[in-house]
Amino acid sequence: MAVKKLGAGVTRTDRTLMDGRTIRYYDTKGQVREAVDERPAEEQPLIGEMRLDPLNNEWVVIAAHRQGRIFLPPKELNPLAPSRPGFLTEIPESDYEVVVFDNRSPSLRPPESQFLAPENPDFSAPAIPAAGKCEVVCYTSDYDSSFKDLSHHQIRTVLEAWRDRTAELSTLPFIQHIAPFENRGEEVGVTLNHPHGQIYAYSYLPPKTARMLEVAQAHLKNTGRVLLDDIIAREISEGSRVIVKNQHWIAYVPYASRYPFEIHIAPLNGVADLVALNEEQCNSFAPIAKEVLQRLDGVFGVTMPYIASWHQAPVRTGREALRLHWQIQSIRRAPGKLKYLAGSESAFGAFMMDLKPEQSAQQLRDVSL
Amino acid sequence: MAVKKLGAGVTRTDRTLMDGRTIRYYDTKGQVREAVDERPAEEQPLIGEMRLDPLNNEWVVIAAHRQGRIFLPPKELNPLAPSRPGFLTEIPESDYEVVVFDNRSPSLRPPESQFLAPENPDFSAPAIPAAGKCEVVCYTSDYDSSFKDLSHHQIRTVLEAWRDRTAELSTLPFIQHIAPFENRGEEVGVTLNHPHGQIYAYSYLPPKTARMLEVAQAHLKNTGRVLLDDIIAREISEGSRVIVKNQHWIAYVPYASRYPFEIHIAPLNGVADLVALNEEQCNSFAPIAKEVLQRLDGVFGVTMPYIASWHQAPVRTGREALRLHWQIQSIRRAPGKLKYLAGSESAFGAFMMDLKPEQSAQQLRDVSL
Numbered sequence: 001m002a003v004k005k006l007g008a009g010v011t012r013t014d015r016t017l018m019d020g021r022t023i024r025y026y027d028t029k030g031q032v033r034e035a036v037d038e039r040p041a042e043e044q045p046l047i048g049e050m051r052l053d054p055l056n057n058e059w060v061v062i063a064a065h066r067q068g069r070i071f072l073p074p075k076e077l078n079p080l081a082p083s084r085p086g087f088l089t090e091i092p093e094s095d096y097e098v099v100v101f102d103n104r105s106p107s108l109r110p111p112e113s114q115f116l117a118p119e120n121p122d123f124s125a126p127a128i129p130a131a132g133k134c135e136v137v138c139y140t141s142d143y144d145s146s147f148k149d150l151s152h153h154q155i156r157t158v159l160e161a162w163r164d165r166t167a168e169l170s171t172l173p174f175i176q177h178i179a180p181f182e183n184r185g186e187e188v189g190v191t192l193n194h195p196h197g198q199i200y201a202y203s204y205l206p207p208k209t210a211r212m213l214e215v216a217q218a219h220l221k222n223t224g225r226v227l228l229d230d231i232i233a234r235e236i237s238e239g240s241r242v243i244v245k246n247q248h249w250i251a252y253v254p255y256a257s258r259y260p261f262e263i264h265i266a267p268l269n270g271v272a273d274l275v276a277l278n279e280e281q282c283n284s285f286a287p288i289a290k291e292v293l294q295r296l297d298g299v300f301g302v303t304m305p306y307i308a309s310w311h312q313a314p315v316r317t318g319r320e321a322l323r324l325h326w327q328i329q330s331i332r333r334a335p336g337k338l339k340y341l342a343g344s345e346s347a348f349g350a351f352m353m354d355l356k357p358e359q360s361a362q363q364l365r366d367v368s369l
Numbered sequence: 370m371a372v373k374k375l376g377a378g379v380t381r382t383d384r385t386l387m388d389g390r391t392i393r394y395y396d397t398k399g400q401v402r403e404a405v406d407e408r409p410a411e412e413q414p415l416i417g418e419m420r421l422d423p424l425n426n427e428w429v430v431i432a433a434h435r436q437g438r439i440f441l442p443p444k445e446l447n448p449l450a451p452s453r454p455g456f457l458t459e460i461p462e463s464d465y466e467v468v469v470f471d472n473r474s475p476s477l478r479p480p481e482s483q484f485l486a487p488e489n490p491d492f493s494a495p496a497i498p499a500a501g502k503c504e505v506v507c508y509t510s511d512y513d514s515s516f517k518d519l520s521h522h523q524i525r526t527v528l529e530a531w532r533d534r535t536a537e538l539s540t541l542p543f544i545q546h547i548a549p550f551e552n553r554g555e556e557v558g559v560t561l562n563h564p565h566g567q568i569y570a571y572s573y574l575p576p577k578t579a580r581m582l583e584v585a586q587a588h589l590k591n592t593g594r595v596l597l598d599d600i601i602a603r604e605i606s607e608g609s610r611v612i613v614k615n616q617h618w619i620a621y622v623p624y625a626s627r628y629p630f631e632i633h634i635a636p637l638n639g640v641a642d643l644v645a646l647n648e649e650q651c652n653s654f655a656p657i658a659k660e661v662l663q664r665l666d667g668v669f670g671v672t673m674p675y676i677a678s679w680h681q682a683p684v685r686t687g688r689e690a691l692r693l694h695w696q697i698q699s700i701r702r703a704p705g706k707l708k709y710l711a712g713s714e715s716a717f718g719a720f721m722m723d724l725k726p727e728q729s730a731q732q733l734r735d736v737s738l
Contacts, residue, residue: 062722183709254424
């Protein structure tokens with residue numbers, strides 16, 4: 001059983017689950033992780049397929065085995081809890097700090113053989129295996145917690161886990177892009193209420209990443225400057241959309257936000273990905289992350305649904321042009337009302353916002369913590 | 370009061386509402402439409418603004434006046450009902466067949482002066498007026514109806530209204546793209562349950578249309594063929610995703626659909642837009658449209674939420690490459706379950722489907738009507 005030493009005093013211990021999947025324990029107290037998964041062995045689902053949507057040359061993943069997956073179980077049947085006598089979960093140990101394990105119903109899986117998605121697919125592209133990797137990140141063993149309730153120490157451990165996963169997944173030859181994200185709240189389709197996020201490692205550039213890359217590369221070519229640097233300079237200079245800033249990070253409502261509450265959080269000195277953050281940047285992330293999420297829940301005094309996603313530079317391209325930022329998007333526009341992506345947004349990609357970004361930034365700043 | 374004669378024996382009569390907006394009555398029995406809007410005059414909201422999202426060079430519309438709009442009123446307060454003594458609605462007449470009126474809280478409005486959105490905006494693009502036009506299309510005066518419950522005659526009248534609006538909006542110099550669509554069901558954010566759709570006429574190419582145009586133009590250049598012709602040829606040849614076909618139209622689940630139930634309906638002889646449909650194509654649309662929507666509601670025996678959108682060629686470009694089709698997308702994946710656009714879809718544009726398109730086509734074909 002290999003124990004690996006990471007930053008911030010974090011150790012990682014890997015174990016194998018009953019169906020061959022890996023679980024990684026990220027610990028800060030040198031815990032020994034020897035518990036064996038005692039559930040009966042089962043087969044892993046087959047790999048899905050990716051088909052090219054010929055109307056826009058975008059891959060769509062079809063993973064038909066996922067329909068039957070577990071849906072909003074009650075707390076006592078929570079599969080992300082530590083195991084206890086009589087109730088064996090995805091985590092064999094009886095306690096944990098942070099764990100990352102391979103998703104039991106993954107949309108994307110490592111391919112059987114050498115695999116590379118074609119670079120410029122067109123109408124004639126055949127369906128290919130849905131290569132990639134899907135992992136689950138449990139932020140804490142406490143079901144009733146939430147990312148914003150974690151201590152700075154815990155958030156630092158989660159960050160170290162994200163960084164470790166990004167570093168390791170980047171070495172897999174079939175991976176093009178790594179995306180840690182969190183869906184929070186039943187309003188955005190969460191099927192497990194335990195505080196957790198996911199990591200999708202894609203074997204292709206996701207469409208929105210590909211588009212951001214194209215625009216950032218054009219900006220670099222035209223101006224000699226990195227786009228996110230210019231964006232952050234504008235946010236600092238205009239000031240009206242900044243929520244909070246510390247020595248190494250800034251949180252702002254973007255100039256053209258698409259959701260009633262959308263927040264971007266970025267290091268002031270831009271880096272390509274989570275791995276490239278230095279020690280000081282890592283240590284000053286937790287305070288701003290926690291504050292921003294507390295402010296978000298404070299706006300209406302209710303638990304806000306959100307999607308929080310790390311945008312990194314792709315693994316093998318565009319690392320000179322794209323910069324790390326964390327995007328938090330909430331569809332709640334008022335206590336009893338959600339913003340839906342209806343015809344204009346869903347079918348045409350044209351976003352209509354009811355709330356001025358400056359107004360939403362003001363509401364977030366006005367929350368008393 | 371001008372009365373205009375359209376196809377299929379439809380006449381159009383225009384009237385002005387209390388705030389200067391236009392309402393158009395589409396009739397088939399030569400009705401005289403003289404009712405005056407007796408509500409107190411009110412100011413129209415100001416035009417919103419469009420800001421360029423610098424991360425992907427896409428316009429985002431900010432129309433902050435829309436937060437207060439009416440939300441799911443009960444049937445007796447339905448603003449899309451005909452007016453009656455003591456209850457004055459958006460439609461001054463005491464009955465109607467089909468009406469199209471300017472939206473009272475539009476995201477997009479005609480600009481004050483000569484206006485053209487910049488063609489290749491970048492980071493330095495200033496905010497501009499949210500130019501365009503938003504209209505509401507009432508399919509019937511019957512609150513308890515639905516598009517699928519309309520008679521063939523009624524659907525033919527709605528089609529004539531869509532065609533007339535497309536033709537007229539195409540003449541406005543600030544309009545680049547015209548998109549009739551319908552949001553159906555509270556699950557997709559409908560705020561009025563009366564059977565109705567909308568028309569958004571954009572002063573810019575919506576991002577998804579721009580992307581489809583780019584891909585279709587590349588296909589035309591590389592192969593000499595129109596992309597949608599090739600797509601329909603493949604659907605006919607493979608057959609497994611075809612739901613129904615008549616002499617002039619085909620309905621199929623697309624090869625790489627993004628939603629549990631997604632249906633595309635297109636004329637077999639492709640045309641650029643609704644205006645270009647010939648008489649026979651117009652007359653054979655209603656039977657296939659009605660059948661497909663009946664099948665959709667039949668799959669689970671429940672009223673399905675959907676977004677139905679007409680994709681047309683843009684007004685001023687790409688008319689050689691893009692072809693008309695009607696896209697119906699439903700997020701219901703099982704009787705009690707919806708598909709949500711969570712992290713992978715919302716933040717990265719990478720769609721994960723739980724259901725094979727062939728399987729969903731089979732379910733739609735298996736419905737007994």
